[in-house]
Amino acid sequence: MKILLIGYGKMGQTLDKMAQAAGHEVVGKINQASDWDNFELEAEVAIEFSQPDAALNNYLACFERGIPVVSGTTAWLADWDKMAAACEEKKGAFFYASNFSIGVNLFFALNERLAELMAGQPQYQLEMEEIHHLEKKDAPSGTAISLAQGVLAHNKRFEDWYLAEFPNLEGSQKENHFPIFALREAGVPGTHSLKYASSEDEIIITHRAKGRIGFAAGALKAAEWLAGKNGVFGMKDLLKEQ
Ligand SMILES: NC(=O)C1=CN([C@@H]2O[C@H](COP(=O)(O)OP(=O)(O)OC[C@H]3O[C@@H](n4cnc5c(N)ncnc54)[C@H](O)[C@@H]3O)[C@@H](O)[C@H]2O)C=CC1
Numbered sequence: 001m002k003i004l005l006i007g008y009g010k011m012g013q014t015l016d017k018m019a020q021a022a023g024h025e026v027v028g029k030i031n032q033a034s035d036w037d038n039f040e041l042e043a044e045v046a047i048e049f050s051q052p053d054a055a056l057n058n059y060l061a062c063f064e065r066g067i068p069v070v071s072g073t074t075a076w077l078a079d080w081d082k083m084a085a086a087c088e089e090k091k092g093a094f095f096y097a098s099n100f101s102i103g104v105n106l107f108f109a110l111n112e113r114l115a116e117l118m119a120g121q122p123q124y125q126l127e128m129e130e131i132h133h134l135e136k137k138d139a140p141s142g143t144a145i146s147l148a149q150g151v152l153a154h155n156k157r158f159e160d161w162y163l164a165e166f167p168n169l170e171g172s173q174k175e176n177h178f179p180i181f182a183l184r185e186a187g188v189p190g191t192h193s194l195k196y197a198s199s200e201d202e203i204i205i206t207h208r209a210k211g212r213i214g215f216a217a218g219a220l221k222a223a224e225w226l227a228g229k230n231g232v233f234g235m236k237d238l239l240k241e242q
């Protein structure tokens, strides 16, 4: 496929290598808003990993030019309705995942099942922790928010989550709200854990990315899958066909 990379940081560069190794052609790169000026390239798909405040404009620029777009940028979801309206108006194609790793998407299912099992066990207090590299712009991570939404949808005991500043295992629980601790450590690609603790025991589930290859591989798979489709899609659409 002829791929346009939007965002050429850590993910964009990983995608560049992997796309070429898989026989795709990277026809261009957009790494700042002004790179759209005088844009004349022909691309079959765009893969977008930029930054929260840039994502929506990049989607609109793709829809305007008839380029299907796969995006993994986090912390732009307040603009979801604007994206969806523009996608529909332009009969575009859009694929979004807060985390493209297949392992994380299996972990999402595990999280939902554990949340269901915990619905009748109020002696267990829940807390979540995510750890990422020091350059990360958003907190909590998009993946942590997806995990939290999975808990809320599958366990009515919890009403909401909140961003907690520091690990504080004693007394951190607000009534029916659970904390997400967002930690930043040099070089960590992405680790997410959920802990259910009672006075007797603990259950902890963790997903730990070893690098960025799993994210990029999932985004490339989504780009191939999106060809010829119109509408708004996510990992559940892709995985149910496998
Ligand atoms: N969904 C997933 O599986 C994953 C999502 N991410 C998310 O992807 C995003 C990017 O992550 P990284 O590559 O680690 O960040 P990064 O900071 O290394 O790279 C971002 C790049 O975007 C560029 N940029 C800034 N403004 C732009 C604009 N208007 N148009 C296009 N590019 C622009 C920057 O120059 C930079 O090179 C973040 O939001 C991160 O949370 C990261 C890894 C996996």
Ligand SMILES: O=C(O)C1=N[C@H](C(=O)O)C[C@H](O)C1
Pocket (backbone or CB within 6 Å): 074, 098, 099, 132, 136, 137, 140, 141, 142, 143, 144, 189, 190, 191
């Ligand atoms: O910024 C990152 O690096 C990552 N961002 C995504 C997120 O916010 O969940 C996915 C992954 O954890 C890496």
